[in-house]
Amino acid sequence: MINFGLSGWLSEEELNLLKNVILLRQKAIAFCEEERGVLKHSYGKPYKIRVIPHEPWQKKPIPIPKSILHQFIEQVRKRIRTGPYEKSTSSYNSPVFCVAKPSGKLGIVHDLQDLNKVTIKYAGLPRNVDEFVGSCYGLEDIMGGYNEKELDITT
Template identity: 40%
Template sequence: MLKSIEASSLSKQEIDLIAWVVVQREYAFAFNHAEKGSFSREYFPDYEIPTIEHVPWQSKPIPIPKAIYDDVVAVIRDNEAAGRFEPTTSSYRSSLFAVAKKPGSDPPVHIVIDLQKLNSVTIRDSALPPNINEFAESFLGHALYGLFDLFSGFDARYVGIRS
Protein backbone atom coordinates (compact mmCIF):
# COMPACT_ATOMS: atom_id res chain seq x y z
CA MET A 1 0.00 0.00 0.00
CA LEU A 2 2.76 2.43 0.93
CA LYS A 3 4.62 1.70 -2.33
CA SER A 4 1.62 2.96 -4.30
CA ILE A 5 1.84 6.46 -2.75
CA GLU A 6 3.56 8.97 -5.02
CA ALA A 7 6.74 10.24 -3.36
CA SER A 8 5.76 13.90 -3.61
CA SER A 9 2.12 13.59 -2.55
CA LEU A 10 2.65 13.07 1.22
CA SER A 11 5.29 14.06 3.72
CA LYS A 12 7.34 11.44 5.59
CA GLN A 13 5.31 12.21 8.73
CA GLU A 14 2.04 11.58 6.87
CA ILE A 15 3.32 8.29 5.47
CA ASP A 16 4.49 7.28 8.97
CA LEU A 17 1.00 8.12 10.28
CA ILE A 18 -0.61 5.90 7.63
CA ALA A 19 1.72 3.04 8.54
CA TRP A 20 0.98 3.53 12.25
CA VAL A 21 -2.80 3.55 11.68
CA VAL A 22 -2.62 0.39 9.55
CA VAL A 23 -0.65 -1.44 12.24
CA GLN A 24 -2.90 -0.18 15.06
CA ARG A 25 -6.08 -1.10 13.19
CA GLU A 26 -4.91 -4.29 11.49
CA TYR A 27 -8.04 -6.14 12.62
CA ALA A 28 -10.16 -3.60 10.72
CA PHE A 29 -9.00 -5.15 7.45
CA ALA A 30 -11.03 -8.09 6.16
CA PHE A 31 -10.47 -9.90 2.92
CA ASN A 32 -13.24 -12.49 3.23
CA HIS A 33 -16.54 -12.87 5.08
CA ALA A 34 -15.03 -14.99 7.85
CA GLU A 35 -12.75 -12.08 8.84
CA LYS A 36 -15.53 -9.51 8.54
CA GLY A 37 -17.53 -8.24 11.46
CA SER A 38 -20.70 -6.19 11.88
CA PHE A 39 -21.39 -2.75 13.24
CA SER A 40 -21.52 -2.55 17.03
CA ARG A 41 -25.04 -2.95 18.41
CA GLU A 42 -24.12 -0.20 20.91
CA TYR A 43 -24.14 2.34 18.07
CA PHE A 44 -26.28 0.57 15.49
CA PRO A 45 -29.26 -1.24 17.06
CA ASP A 46 -30.80 -4.22 15.27
CA TYR A 47 -32.66 -3.12 12.16
CA GLU A 48 -36.40 -3.73 12.09
CA ILE A 49 -37.71 -3.97 8.53
CA PRO A 50 -40.93 -1.97 8.25
CA THR A 51 -43.53 -3.84 6.19
CA ILE A 52 -47.13 -3.54 5.12
CA GLU A 53 -49.62 -6.24 6.18
CA HIS A 54 -49.05 -9.40 4.19
CA VAL A 55 -49.24 -13.18 4.26
CA PRO A 56 -45.93 -15.05 4.79
CA TRP A 57 -44.69 -16.87 1.69
CA GLN A 58 -42.93 -20.10 0.89
CA SER A 59 -41.28 -19.80 -2.52
CA LYS A 60 -40.46 -23.02 -4.32
CA PRO A 61 -36.75 -23.77 -4.34
CA ILE A 62 -34.86 -23.38 -7.60
CA PRO A 63 -33.00 -26.61 -8.42
CA ILE A 64 -29.21 -26.39 -8.05
CA PRO A 65 -27.30 -28.00 -10.93
CA LYS A 66 -25.45 -31.12 -9.76
CA ALA A 67 -22.20 -29.79 -11.28
CA ILE A 68 -22.04 -26.99 -8.69
CA TYR A 69 -24.06 -28.56 -5.85
CA ASP A 70 -21.04 -29.31 -3.61
CA ASP A 71 -19.70 -25.76 -4.16
CA VAL A 72 -23.08 -24.27 -3.21
CA VAL A 73 -23.25 -26.36 -0.02
CA ALA A 74 -19.68 -25.30 0.88
CA VAL A 75 -20.48 -21.60 0.35
CA ILE A 76 -23.65 -21.86 2.46
CA ARG A 77 -21.72 -23.60 5.26
CA ASP A 78 -18.97 -20.95 5.08
CA ASN A 79 -21.64 -18.25 5.36
CA GLU A 80 -23.14 -20.02 8.38
CA ALA A 81 -19.71 -20.23 10.03
CA ALA A 82 -19.14 -16.52 9.33
CA GLY A 83 -22.52 -15.63 10.89
CA ARG A 84 -24.10 -14.38 7.66
CA PHE A 85 -26.63 -17.24 7.41
CA GLU A 86 -28.32 -19.11 10.23
CA PRO A 87 -30.80 -21.96 10.49
CA THR A 88 -34.39 -20.79 10.86
CA THR A 89 -37.94 -22.02 11.33
CA SER A 90 -39.39 -18.85 9.85
CA SER A 91 -42.76 -18.70 8.12
CA TYR A 92 -40.97 -17.26 5.10
CA ARG A 93 -38.81 -18.90 2.46
CA SER A 94 -37.34 -17.06 -0.49
CA SER A 95 -35.75 -18.85 -3.41
CA LEU A 96 -32.06 -18.72 -4.06
CA PHE A 97 -29.91 -19.68 -7.00
CA ALA A 98 -26.19 -19.97 -7.56
CA VAL A 99 -24.07 -18.53 -10.32
CA ALA A 100 -20.79 -20.25 -11.14
CA LYS A 101 -17.86 -17.83 -11.16
CA LYS A 102 -14.72 -17.93 -13.29
CA PRO A 103 -12.57 -21.04 -12.73
CA GLY A 104 -10.18 -20.50 -9.81
CA SER A 105 -12.43 -17.93 -8.09
CA ASP A 106 -12.83 -18.12 -4.34
CA PRO A 107 -15.62 -18.84 -3.60
CA PRO A 108 -16.38 -20.72 -6.83
CA VAL A 109 -20.08 -19.73 -6.84
CA HIS A 110 -22.09 -16.64 -5.97
CA ILE A 111 -25.34 -17.17 -4.04
CA VAL A 112 -28.24 -14.92 -5.11
CA ILE A 113 -31.29 -14.71 -2.84
CA ASP A 114 -34.50 -13.66 -4.58
CA LEU A 115 -35.95 -10.94 -2.34
CA GLN A 116 -38.57 -9.63 -4.78
CA LYS A 117 -41.45 -10.69 -2.52
CA LEU A 118 -39.80 -9.06 0.51
CA ASN A 119 -39.23 -5.89 -1.50
CA SER A 120 -42.90 -5.81 -2.47
CA VAL A 121 -44.04 -5.62 1.19
CA THR A 122 -41.21 -3.47 2.56
CA ILE A 123 -41.90 0.17 3.40
CA ARG A 124 -39.01 2.14 1.94
CA ASP A 125 -37.05 4.36 4.30
CA SER A 126 -37.56 7.98 3.30
CA ALA A 127 -34.62 9.37 5.24
CA LEU A 128 -32.01 11.04 3.08
CA PRO A 129 -28.29 10.64 3.83
CA PRO A 130 -26.58 13.69 5.35
CA ASN A 131 -25.24 16.38 3.05
CA ILE A 132 -21.58 15.42 2.66
CA ASN A 133 -20.48 19.02 2.02
CA GLU A 134 -22.02 20.26 5.27
CA PHE A 135 -20.51 17.30 7.11
CA ALA A 136 -17.02 17.93 5.69
CA GLU A 137 -17.19 21.69 6.33
CA SER A 138 -17.74 21.04 10.03
CA PHE A 139 -14.15 19.75 10.17
CA LEU A 140 -12.49 22.78 8.57
CA GLY A 141 -9.28 23.69 10.39
CA HIS A 142 -9.00 20.30 12.12
CA ALA A 143 -6.49 17.53 11.48
CA LEU A 144 -8.15 14.16 11.12
CA TYR A 145 -7.83 10.76 9.56
CA GLY A 146 -10.44 8.18 8.84
CA LEU A 147 -10.90 4.54 8.06
CA PHE A 148 -13.43 3.50 5.46
CA ASP A 149 -15.10 0.13 5.35
CA LEU A 150 -15.17 -0.85 1.69
CA PHE A 151 -16.20 -4.43 2.49
CA SER A 152 -19.43 -3.68 4.32
CA GLY A 153 -22.77 -4.43 2.79
CA PHE A 154 -26.31 -5.36 3.68
CA ASP A 155 -25.02 -7.54 6.51
CA ALA A 156 -23.14 -4.79 8.35
CA ARG A 157 -26.07 -4.51 10.79
CA TYR A 158 -28.00 -7.23 12.51
CA VAL A 159 -31.65 -7.70 11.56
CA GLY A 160 -34.11 -7.63 14.47
CA ILE A 161 -35.73 -10.89 15.56
CA ARG A 162 -39.23 -9.65 14.55
CA SER A 163 -37.97 -9.01 11.02
Protein backbone atom coordinates in the same frame (compact mmCIF):
# COMPACT_ATOMS: atom_id res chain seq x y z
CA MET B 1 0.11 -6.11 0.90
CA ILE B 2 -2.34 -3.22 0.87
CA ASN B 3 -2.47 -0.91 -2.13
CA PHE B 4 -2.77 2.63 -0.80
CA GLY B 5 -3.39 4.14 -4.23
CA LEU B 6 -1.31 5.74 -6.90
CA SER B 7 2.03 7.24 -5.97
CA GLY B 8 1.42 10.71 -4.55
CA TRP B 9 -2.32 10.13 -4.09
CA LEU B 10 -1.82 10.41 -0.34
CA SER B 11 0.73 12.74 1.21
CA GLU B 12 3.45 11.15 3.33
CA GLU B 13 1.68 12.41 6.46
CA GLU B 14 -1.70 10.97 5.32
CA LEU B 15 -0.10 7.64 4.44
CA ASN B 16 1.61 7.39 7.83
CA LEU B 17 -1.65 8.26 9.61
CA LEU B 18 -3.55 5.61 7.62
CA LYS B 19 -0.91 2.97 8.36
CA ASN B 20 -0.98 3.88 12.07
CA VAL B 21 -4.80 3.65 12.23
CA ILE B 22 -4.71 0.27 10.48
CA LEU B 23 -2.06 -0.96 12.91
CA LEU B 24 -4.02 0.26 15.96
CA ARG B 25 -7.34 -1.12 14.68
CA GLN B 26 -6.19 -4.44 13.24
CA LYS B 27 -9.33 -6.29 14.25
CA ALA B 28 -11.55 -3.66 12.58
CA ILE B 29 -10.50 -4.67 9.07
CA ALA B 30 -11.34 -8.05 7.60
CA PHE B 31 -9.06 -9.45 4.94
CA CYS B 32 -11.10 -12.62 4.50
CA GLU B 33 -14.62 -13.79 5.35
CA GLU B 34 -13.45 -15.70 8.44
CA GLU B 35 -12.21 -12.43 9.99
CA ARG B 36 -15.41 -10.52 9.31
CA GLY B 37 -17.70 -9.68 12.20
CA VAL B 38 -20.56 -7.32 12.95
CA LEU B 39 -20.63 -3.93 14.62
CA LYS B 40 -21.22 -3.82 18.35
CA HIS B 41 -24.71 -2.68 19.26
CA SER B 42 -23.14 0.40 20.87
CA TYR B 43 -22.19 1.56 17.33
CA GLY B 44 -25.60 0.91 15.82
CA LYS B 45 -28.71 -1.05 16.55
CA PRO B 46 -29.54 -4.09 14.41
CA TYR B 47 -31.38 -3.40 11.16
CA LYS B 48 -35.12 -3.43 11.43
CA ILE B 49 -36.83 -3.86 8.07
CA ARG B 50 -40.18 -2.08 8.13
CA VAL B 51 -42.90 -3.81 6.14
CA ILE B 52 -46.57 -3.36 5.35
CA PRO B 53 -49.02 -5.98 6.69
CA HIS B 54 -48.75 -9.17 4.64
CA GLU B 55 -48.88 -12.96 4.77
CA PRO B 56 -45.63 -14.96 5.02
CA TRP B 57 -44.60 -16.64 1.77
CA GLN B 58 -43.18 -20.02 0.94
CA LYS B 59 -41.66 -20.15 -2.54
CA LYS B 60 -40.51 -23.27 -4.31
CA PRO B 61 -36.73 -23.53 -4.39
CA ILE B 62 -34.92 -23.03 -7.68
CA PRO B 63 -33.12 -26.30 -8.46
CA ILE B 64 -29.33 -26.07 -8.15
CA PRO B 65 -27.62 -28.12 -10.89
CA LYS B 66 -25.96 -31.28 -9.53
CA SER B 67 -22.64 -30.22 -11.08
CA ILE B 68 -22.38 -27.26 -8.67
CA LEU B 69 -24.50 -28.54 -5.77
CA HIS B 70 -21.49 -29.52 -3.62
CA GLN B 71 -19.87 -26.10 -4.14
CA PHE B 72 -23.19 -24.38 -3.30
CA ILE B 73 -23.62 -26.42 -0.09
CA GLU B 74 -20.05 -25.60 0.98
CA GLN B 75 -20.67 -21.88 0.44
CA VAL B 76 -23.85 -22.01 2.53
CA ARG B 77 -22.01 -23.85 5.32
CA LYS B 78 -19.21 -21.28 5.20
CA ARG B 79 -21.72 -18.43 5.45
CA ILE B 80 -23.30 -20.08 8.48
CA ARG B 81 -19.85 -20.55 10.03
CA THR B 82 -18.68 -16.96 9.30
CA GLY B 83 -21.89 -15.17 10.23
CA PRO B 84 -23.89 -13.83 7.27
CA TYR B 85 -26.31 -16.79 7.50
CA GLU B 86 -27.88 -18.32 10.56
CA LYS B 87 -30.17 -21.27 11.03
CA SER B 88 -33.82 -20.29 11.07
CA THR B 89 -37.33 -21.61 11.54
CA SER B 90 -38.87 -18.62 9.77
CA SER B 91 -42.26 -18.86 8.10
CA TYR B 92 -40.73 -17.17 5.04
CA ASN B 93 -38.87 -18.91 2.25
CA SER B 94 -37.32 -17.08 -0.70
CA PRO B 95 -35.49 -18.93 -3.46
CA VAL B 96 -31.78 -18.66 -4.16
CA PHE B 97 -29.80 -19.43 -7.30
CA CYS B 98 -26.16 -19.30 -8.37
CA VAL B 99 -24.23 -17.29 -10.94
CA ALA B 100 -20.65 -17.82 -12.02
CA LYS B 101 -18.29 -15.03 -11.00
CA PRO B 102 -15.35 -14.02 -13.24
CA SER B 103 -13.06 -15.65 -10.64
CA GLY B 104 -14.77 -18.99 -11.30
CA LYS B 105 -16.40 -19.06 -7.87
CA LEU B 106 -20.15 -19.21 -7.41
CA GLY B 107 -22.14 -16.19 -6.38
CA ILE B 108 -25.30 -16.92 -4.42
CA VAL B 109 -28.20 -14.69 -5.42
CA HIS B 110 -31.27 -14.33 -3.19
CA ASP B 111 -34.58 -13.70 -4.93
CA LEU B 112 -36.04 -11.07 -2.63
CA GLN B 113 -38.74 -9.77 -4.96
CA ASP B 114 -41.49 -10.70 -2.49
CA LEU B 115 -39.70 -8.95 0.37
CA ASN B 116 -39.18 -5.88 -1.81
CA LYS B 117 -42.93 -5.75 -2.50
CA VAL B 118 -43.80 -5.42 1.21
CA THR B 119 -40.81 -3.38 2.40
CA ILE B 120 -41.44 0.24 3.33
CA LYS B 121 -38.76 2.10 1.42
CA TYR B 122 -36.50 4.43 3.38
CA ALA B 123 -35.70 7.46 1.27
CA GLY B 124 -32.66 8.31 3.39
CA LEU B 125 -30.62 5.36 2.14
CA PRO B 126 -28.59 5.67 -1.07
CA ARG B 127 -30.04 3.63 -3.93
CA ASN B 128 -26.64 2.52 -5.10
CA VAL B 129 -23.57 1.67 -3.04
CA ASP B 130 -21.45 3.38 -5.74
CA GLU B 131 -23.05 6.69 -4.78
CA PHE B 132 -21.10 6.74 -1.54
CA VAL B 133 -18.04 4.65 -2.33
CA GLY B 134 -17.53 5.61 -5.97
CA SER B 135 -15.32 8.53 -5.01
CA CYS B 136 -13.06 6.36 -2.85
CA TYR B 137 -10.00 4.79 -4.41
CA GLY B 138 -10.28 1.00 -4.54
CA LEU B 139 -8.55 0.31 -1.24
CA GLU B 140 -11.05 -2.31 -0.28
CA ASP B 141 -13.58 -4.73 -1.57
CA ILE B 142 -17.06 -4.35 -0.18
CA MET B 143 -17.07 -7.85 1.29
CA GLY B 144 -20.57 -8.84 2.25
CA GLY B 145 -22.28 -5.57 1.44
CA TYR B 146 -24.44 -4.55 4.40
CA ASN B 147 -23.61 -7.50 6.65
CA GLU B 148 -21.81 -5.30 9.17
CA LYS B 149 -24.98 -4.97 11.25
CA GLU B 150 -27.26 -7.69 12.52
CA LEU B 151 -30.88 -8.05 11.49
CA ASP B 152 -33.33 -7.28 14.29
CA ILE B 153 -34.93 -10.53 15.46
CA THR B 154 -38.41 -8.96 15.28
CA THR B 155 -38.01 -8.17 11.58
